Amino acid sequence: MGKIIEFKNTNFGYDNTNTFNDFNMEINAGDIVTLVGTSGSGKTTLLSMLCNKLPNDTLFYGGNNIKDCDIKELQKELVVVFDTPLLTNSIDTELSYYLKKLGLDTSEINSRVDNFKNKFDLSRFANIQFKQLSHSDTNLIKILRYLIIDPDFLAIDNVLTGVQEADKKKIIDYIKSKNITLLNVTTNLKDSLYGNKIFVLENFVLILEGNTMSVLKMDTLLKRLGFKLPFTVDLSIELNHYDLTKKIYTDKKKLVDELWK
Numbered sequence: 001m002g003k004i005i006e007f008k009n010t011n012f013g014y015d016n017t018n019t020f021n022d023f024n025m026e027i028n029a030g031d032i033v034t035l036v037g038t039s040g041s042g043k044t045t046l047l048s049m050l051c052n053k054l055p056n057d058t059l060f061y062g063g064n065n066i067k068d069c070d071i072k073e074l075q076k077e078l079v080v081v082f083d084t085p086l087l088t089n090s091i092d093t094e095l096s097y098y099l100k101k102l103g104l105d106t107s108e109i110n111s112r113v114d115n116f117k118n119k120f121d122l123s124r125f126a127n128i129q130f131k132q133l134s135h136s137d138t139n140l141i142k143i144l145r146y147l148i149i150d151p152d153f154l155a156i157d158n159v160l161t162g163v164q165e166a167d168k169k170k171i172i173d174y175i176k177s178k179n180i181t182l183l184n185v186t187t188n189l190k191d192s193l194y195g196n197k198i199f200v201l202e203n204f205v206l207i208l209e210g211n212t213m214s215v216l217k218m219d220t221l222l223k224r225l226g227f228k229l230p231f232t233v234d235l236s237i238e239l240n241h242y243d244l245t246k247k248i249y250t251d252k253k254k255l256v257d258e259l260w261k
Contacts, residue, residue: 004029004153004181005050006060012045013204020045020204029152032175032182034192034212037201038225043185045204047157051080061153076102079151081143083159091117091125094145102149116148120170136164143171147180155183161191168194189222190230193250200225213248 005027013019020042027033037043049056052066059066061078088094095116099109117123122144125137133141139162147154154175160168172194175182184191192198198215200208202225208215216222219229219237229237232252239245239259249255 002029002063003027003060004062005183006063007046007049008058008060010049010058012049012055014045018042018204023204023206025199025206025209027153027181027183029181030179031197032172032195033184033197033199034189034195035183035185035199035201036187036189036192036227038187041201042204043201044157046201047080047082047155047183047185050078050155072102076149077152079146079149079154081146081154081156081159083139083142083157086130086138086141087145089130091122091141094130094141095122095148098145098149112148116144119174120144120167136162136167139163140167140171147171147174150178151180153181153183155185157185158187160184161186161188187227189216189227192216193230193233217248 003026005025007023007025010020010023013021018040025046035043035046045054048054049059052071056066061069061074066074086094087097092113095113096109099112104112120140125133125141130138130141139159142159143156143163160171163171168191172182182195184195186192189198192212192215196212198208198210198212199206200215200222208218208221216229216233217237219234222229228234230250232249232255236245236247236249236255240248245255245258249258
């Protein structure tokens with residue numbers, strides 16, 4: 001698949017120590033990418049460039065310089081989810097908020113809202129005040145109010161991590177069914193198991209990138225940066241060192257079955 005997002009020799013900085021220098025990063029259409037990095041490594045800065053909050057003259061979307069793209073069309077196709085408060089106090093109005101801003105007609109809005117309420121079992125929130133929602137349910141709605149737009153590219157800034165696993169799986173399944181490209185920014189490597197690539201940022205430098213398992217195998221580097229590997233993956237790597245297994249497992253049951261053979 002072709003590139004959907006590309007940073008080309010990007011230079012941007014807040015000061016002498018927090019600066020992108022000739023930074024390059026590419027994301028292919030259809031990829032589910034996990035972007036991890038320590039605090040202050042530049043993750044949110046990249047997302048701010050994606051949504052025009054920071055200078056982005058060297059950012060390309062679908063092969064076109066993003067500054068030359070039509071803003072209204074771009075808002076339908078490229079969406080960034082930050083951890084911002086809910087805007088309303090009911091599930092219907094929250095899900096329809098951005099659809100209305102994009103100018104969709106009422107019948108289309110109602111159809112999408114009903115579809116999402118069924119697909120994600122949102123009837124459970126029908127009679128609940130949003131201030132009473134759990135942290136995980138709040139994060140779910142924060143994502144769904146943007147996902148309902150059906151963008152081509154979706155970036156999520158450390159919000160998906162806080163969603164319950166069952167709901168998280170539904171989100172990922174929906175993204176895959178719609179062939180939406182996802183950039184999931186997180187500090188939790190467990191979430192990387194839902195994707196096919198991992199990018200690692202450190203001090204505004206992309207120090208590591210590749211398919212998910214190849215990056216996770218760089219366990220020494222990841223641990224040095226302070227990241228905790230998914231338990232089953234970490235255990236598999238340790239067992240590999242002692243020739244007790246020959247592959248990396250992500251499923252605990254499969255690993256146990258292999259050890260009992």
